[in-house]
Amino acid sequence: MDSRNLPRDSLTHLPTVAGTIDSVRKDVQARGELVVLYFNFDRYAKIEDIYGWEKLDALLETTATAMRAFVKESKLALSQLMVANPHDDDFVLFHIPAKDVSAASEEDITELTFRLQERITRDVEAGHGESVAALAETYVGRSHVYYNPKIRLERQIYRAMREAAAASKSLEAREIAIKLSDLRDTLRARSIYIDYHPIISADTGKVFGYEALARGIMRSMRSPEVMFDIASQSDLIWELSRLCRSKAVEGMKDHLSEGQLLFMNVDPHDFTDPAFTEAELGASDPSKVVIEITERTAIKDYPKFRERLKAFRDMGYRFAVDDAGSGYAGLGSIANL
Structure with a gap:
């Protein structure tokens, strides 16, 4: 033809x-x-x-x-x-x-x-x-x-x-x-691992922190995008997020040296999870943890969201905006936070 x-x-x-x-x-x-x-x-x-x-x-x-x-x-x-x-x-x-x-x-x-x-x-x-x-x-x-x-x-x-x-x-x-x-099996067996990706200071060339990136051990769960997409579709996003946070914090003592920070991605939707509290994170030194707001979903109630952030800040946790300028992470959102 x-x-x-x-x-x-x-x-x-x-x-x-x-x-x-x-x-x-x-x-x-x-x-x-x-x-x-x-x-x-x-x-x-x-x-x-x-x-x-x-x-x-x-x-x-x-x-x-x-x-x-x-x-x-x-x-x-x-x-x-x-x-x-x-x-x-x-x-x-x-x-x-x-x-x-x-x-x-x-x-x-x-x-x-x-x-x-x-x-x-x-x-x-x-x-x-x-x-x-x-x-x-x-x-x-x-x-x-x-x-x-x-x-x-x-x-x-x-x-x-x-x-x-x-x-x-x-x-x-x-x-x-x-x-x-496969996702249900992953949650049941806690079978994910964390890649601690080094973050290098442009000024000194030294590692000042690590970004915690979750990966499934099963082949079908290896991609975090696919893993979280399946969790979102099946109403298991809170359970998966809890597991990822827990695993990330558990590895702090083995990967972080003095003065280094842990960067951990958290979606705004996670803050609606009743189990996600300052105590649930369980970091021995909250000042070493930077919670990166991914903003892959929109923040619907900024006043309430800021209240939740304040509770974490009062415990010593820090915040950053992940991938600023992409998704919902525009300048307006950053200013509101």
């Missing part, structure tokens, strides 16, 4: 589904079938929530470039990759099998998805960092259209897209269920 003259999305430079249907009409009618693949990047919405739409736009450009290169090198090289709508984060692929060649099977799609995931993760990590790449999970749904001349082709294709989208959501739901089980 020739896509050179199709109207394109200005962001990804891919054609849209609506603009592509006419260009494949004769081929579908002649071959009598069409395979529709729907690529679900559901976690991309989380990136927009945290970093803003500009970051997601840049990520979609990277994703589209990686997908275009991958498809060109794959068995589906003659297929058409598209976006569902302009500036959308849903990608669609039309595969019209060549004459006397079988259409891509479920096994073919499974293999393609695995290799595509590797390619996208590699390119996203190179361009946007490990934390963003951890959310670049791909779920691919498949629907097979057998052309029926009694039914308008557009409706056949749009119905197939909905079926493929539903199939991708089903795959995602199964994956989430597996990860939720």
